[in-house]
Amino acid sequence: MKHILKISLLLSIAIFFIACQEEDQTFGNIVAPTNIVVVPEIVGQDAANPNGDGSGLVNFTATADNALSFKYSFGSAVVNAPSGTTDFTFSDLGVNTYTVTVVAYGTGGVSTTTTLEVEVLATYSAPADLLNALVGDGSKTWRIKSESPGHFGLGPVGGVVPTEWYGAGPGEKSATGMYDDRYIFNTDGTFTHIVNSVNDDPTVNPEGTVFGREPLINELGPHSETPNGADIENYPYQDYSESWVITAPGGVETINLTGLGFMGYYTGGNHRYEIFSRDIPNEMIIRTTDGNSEFDWWFIITSQEEGSSNELQTIYNDLFWADEFDINGAPNPANWTYDLGTGDNGWGNNELQSYTSNADNVIVEDGILKITAKADGASYTSARIKSVDLFExxxxxxxxxxxxxxxxxxWPAIWMLGANFETVGWPTSGEIDIMEQTGQDKNTTLGTLHYPGMSGGSANGGATQVATSTSEFHNYSVEWTPDVIKIVVDGDVFHTVINSDALPFNSDFFFILNVAMGGSLGGDVDPAFTEDTMEIDYVRVYQ
Known part of the structure; x- marks a missing residue:
């Protein structure tokens, strides 16, 4: 028996070594890359501009025999470039000479390194207010503003309307791995992407997930996630750092991230994010073109955490006009008149109701204005009152x-329309929606401004959560000044727009109060609907 066991053991060892030898044979020869050639193309370089056009941008192409991938080092910034091509923006002002290190990797991880020098001109210096907005005191953290309509979406390449073709609704992408990401623009020029901001307590955990486009997200490495349409959701990834710099090609302020750095949704491309708008404090609208040059992807980023207090500091405290609705019966005719009829009369939006002035639809009772929508057979009635020509x-x-x-x-709404609406039309007149609520989400309040270039589904709006909006009274407000328009619920600002002479918010407006049924925001009506009411305690204007 011992003899048989020894023979079996020897056979097993022999088989093991044969198997290892066979695996070694399939691995192939380990060959270091040779003949590395790196070609820099300084953007804008010509006889008159030997160091480029001042953008500081240089395109690099590396080739080598037996190379599987490449890595570039630009000082502290390191960029992985599997294909050998990448670009980098050098931002030190003036003409400077930079040493670039390129590593070519071959089979088995063996590598060969070369260096080169480039002399590049950079003439752009980012404005101090932009740098301060991004960096703050050094601890400022950015996120996708998930509670805002259109916080993520797409449109045509070169389009000028944010999320022109698609914009995500508040919280719509909560299950994708995007909303818990945080982005930090450090003072030393490094960009930190935290892929899960909620798992770092009490100790830092670098693991998390991200969201991206199939197959572009494969640039981050192989994965086993099943695509959801063209999306890869919850792609496992870890916290990382890249570098950031601000440029302004064509006068457009642009955030440039090195390597595979990204924000929101991985789309490949050049990892440059144009700043479309930064008028609102602690908020920016940015866009980037994907690696297929197929779409522009839009994002709203904010440095305020959702639900953080943003108490209104008003400059208007003197009561100028009010309707306290303290006389029972029809609304005070000195303050209010009516829109009557169906959407054919001019309000459209595929709404289903017909507006009346009947007491069944609009009445003041016990100090409360009541606007009631009612089922009327296969249709609906409601009311819409306005202060046009009475109070503006x-x-x-x-x-x-x-x-x-x-x-x-x-679909209830408390809003204001430019008094020149009849002569200039909409959206030239401007519109301020102090409060709107969709027919399907009664926990979210919307505040929106409409004006040329920002109207309809692409308007300039925000959203906030009001969980008891249908069971309790809340204060819906707007602070409207020559410089800024702030939309407020219960004293907290949730959307801000910088006012200017270029916008239509510097002349008279009038009030509109209504409850619509169905339509673009009302959506499907409950088949069992009979009636429901918006109750208003008062309308006050302070100046």
Whole structure:
């Protein structure tokens, strides 16, 4: 028996070594790359501009025999370039000479290194207010503003309307791995991407997931996630650092990230994010073109955490006009008139109701204005009152205390329209939606401005959560000044737009109060709907 065991052991060892030898044979020869050639192309370089056009941008192409991938080192910035091509923006002002190190990797990880020098001109210096906005005191952290309509979306390459073709609704992408990401623009020029901001307590955990485009996200490495359409959701990834620099090609302020750095949704491309708008404090609208040159991808980023307090500091405290709704019956005719009929009369939006002035639809009772939408056979009635030609004003703080309808399909609104609407049309007149609520989400309040270039589904808006909007009264407000427009709920600002002479918000506006049914924001109406009411305690204007 011992003899048999020894023979079996020897056979097993022999088989093991034969198997190892066979695996070694399939690995192939380990060969270091040779003949590395790196060609720099300084953008804008010609006889008159030997160091480029001042953008500081240089395109690099590396080739080598037996090379599988490449890595570039630009000082502290390291860029992986599997194909050998990459670009880098040198930002030190003036003409400077930079040493670039390129590593070519071959089979088995063996490598060969070369260096070269490039002399590049950079003439752009980012404005101090932009740098301060991005960096702050050094601890500023950015995120995708998930609570805002259109915080993520797409449109045509070179388009000028954010999320022109698609914009995500508030919280729509909560299950993708995008909303818990955080981005830090450090003072030393490094960019930190935290892929899961909620798992770092009490100790830092670099593991998390990200969101990206199939197959472009494969640039981050192989994965086993099943695509959801053209998306890869919850792609496992780890915290990382790259470098960032601001340039302004064509006068457009642009955030440049090195390597595979990205924000929001991985789209490949050149990892440059144009700043479309930064008028709102602690918020930016940015866009990038994907690696297929197929779409522009849009994002709203904010440095404020969701739900953080942003208490309004008003400059208007003197009561200028009010309707306290303290006389029972029809709304005060000195303050209010009516829109009547169906959407054919000019309000459209595929709404289903017909507006009336009947007491069943609009009445003041016990100090409360009640606008009631009712089922009327196969259709609906409701009311829409307005202060046009009766009370119109420019600038001030508006406060409307209201309780909203709860039924699916109701679309309540408290809003203002430019008094020149009849002569210049919409959106040239401008529109300020102090409060709107969709027919399907009764926990979210929308505040929106419409004007040329920012109207319809691409308007300039924000959203906030008001969980008891249908069971309790809340204060819906706007602070409207020559410099800024702030939309507010219960004293907290949730959307801000910088006002200017270029916008239509510097002349008289009038009020509109209504409850629509169905339509673009009302959506499907509950088949069992009978009636529901928006109740308004008062409308006040302070100047």
């Amino acid at each position: 004003f420019t600038y001030g703080r508006v406060e409307v205390r209201a309780k909203l309808p709860a039924a699916q399909g109701t």
